[in-house]
Amino acid sequence: MKDIQIRPALDADFAAMWPIFQALVAGGDTYTFDADTGADVCRAYWFGPGVQSYVAVMGGERLLGMYRLVANQPGHGGHVANAAFMVDPAAQGVGVGLLLGRHCLERARQCGYLAMQFNFVVSTNIGALMLWKKLGFAVVGTLPKAFRHAQLGYVDAYVMYQLFGEPNQWPL
Amino acid sequence: MKDIQIRPALDADFAAMWPIFQALVAGGDTYTFDADTGADVCRAYWFGPGVQSYVAVMGGERLLGMYRLVANQPGHGGHVANAAFMVDPAAQGVGVGLLLGRHCLERARQCGYLAMQFNFVVSTNIGALMLWKKLGFAVVGTLPKAFRHAQLGYVDAYVMYQLFGEPNQWPL
Numbered sequence: 001m002k003d004i005q006i007r008p009a010l011d012a013d014f015a016a017m018w019p020i021f022q023a024l025v026a027g028g029d030t031y032t033f034d035a036d037t038g039a040d041v042c043r044a045y046w047f048g049p050g051v052q053s054y055v056a057v058m059g060g061e062r063l064l065g066m067y068r069l070v071a072n073q074p075g076h077g078g079h080v081a082n083a084a085f086m087v088d089p090a091a092q093g094v095g096v097g098l099l100l101g102r103h104c105l106e107r108a109r110q111c112g113y114l115a116m117q118f119n120f121v122v123s124t125n126i127g128a129l130m131l132w133k134k135l136g137f138a139v140v141g142t143l144p145k146a147f148r149h150a151q152l153g154y155v156d157a158y159v160m161y162q163l164f165g166e167p168n169q170w171p172l
Numbered sequence: 173m174k175d176i177q178i179r180p181a182l183d184a185d186f187a188a189m190w191p192i193f194q195a196l197v198a199g200g201d202t203y204t205f206d207a208d209t210g211a212d213v214c215r216a217y218w219f220g221p222g223v224q225s226y227v228a229v230m231g232g233e234r235l236l237g238m239y240r241l242v243a244n245q246p247g248h249g250g251h252v253a254n255a256a257f258m259v260d261p262a263a264q265g266v267g268v269g270l271l272l273g274r275h276c277l278e279r280a281r282q283c284g285y286l287a288m289q290f291n292f293v294v295s296t297n298i299g300a301l302m303l304w305k306k307l308g309f310a311v312v313g314t315l316p317k318a319f320r321h322a323q324l325g326y327v328d329a330y331v332m333y334q335l336f337g338e339p340n341q342w343p344l
Binding site: 025028031032033034037041072073074075076077078079080114115117119120140141142143144145146147148149150153154157159161163167170172 | 318
């Protein structure tokens with residue numbers, strides 16, 4: 001993994017991000033986006049206002065995955081970050097998600113966030129669940145039948161959450 | 173309450189919706205929006221793409237409150253509705269929220285939604301909690317210290333949820 005670099009996403013990266021997005025949403029098993037989601041929606045997701053995105057690149061040229069970091073709520077909820085991750089199906093299972101997850105948590109702390117929330121982790125996505133638990137997240141809520149899985153029908157989704165430090169020591 | 177009508181919000185209603193929004197966010201105790209949120213953000217919240225908004229009007233002219241109904245997620249999560257409510261502080265405690273809530277649930281069913289989710293109910297907002305429980309919602313998740321309350325500091329927020337009917341009878 002030593003030749004994998006994580007750096008801010010550039011406009012020029014979109015050409016490599018778009019097929020990863022398409023491949024992942026085609027499954028209908030992990031992301032809410034429909035298979036026919038347009039490139040404009042994808043572009044806004046990764047490069048819209050208030051979004052900071054990072055990509056994992058191998059050998060300086062091959063894009064393996066990416067994450068987006070945003071505030072989960074405005075104003076009085078703006079101390080909680082939200083993030084989403086996508087890894088090229090061809091590069092899954094080798095630790096790219098773990099690298100991206102660690103980088104994202106560090107970046108969130110640098111930006112002054114005090115916690116991170118995932119709003120929608122599909123309950124049947126065991127790989128994601130295990131990864132997020134390994135990185136310190138806990139399931140704090142269950143959304144009954146909130147995901148229409150392409151193969152399994154309606155399944156639950158989880159809300160996962162992680163506090164950074166002790167809330168009684170947070171700045172007000 | 174018999175002279176209160178609930179109807180779709182019109183552009184012309186914004187002049188009356190804006191001061192209600194401002195009065196409520198000024199408190200910093202129930203909504204995440206900062207007190208200085210601009211009118212453009214408020215307008216997009218009530219009249220943006222994919223948003224349907226309804227207003228409660230008394231005697232055909234006085235706007236007492238409003239709700240917005242949207243899909244909580246795209247695509248594979250698009251069967252779950254999300255809604256938000258605001259009632260003029262001068263008209264609180266007389267049942268306007270209950271009227272709006274019932275109307276919203278009925279409207280969501282009419283639109284084909286199969287469940288409704290509130291992403292962020294401030295735990296100290298007892299009036300809202302009691303109202304949503306009365307209307308069939310349950311707390312399905314707790315977001316630790318996710319709200320920076322203007323008086324109380326960091327407090328929890330709840331995710332509340334309601335299924336419409338039996339999921340095993342939902343259309344796929």
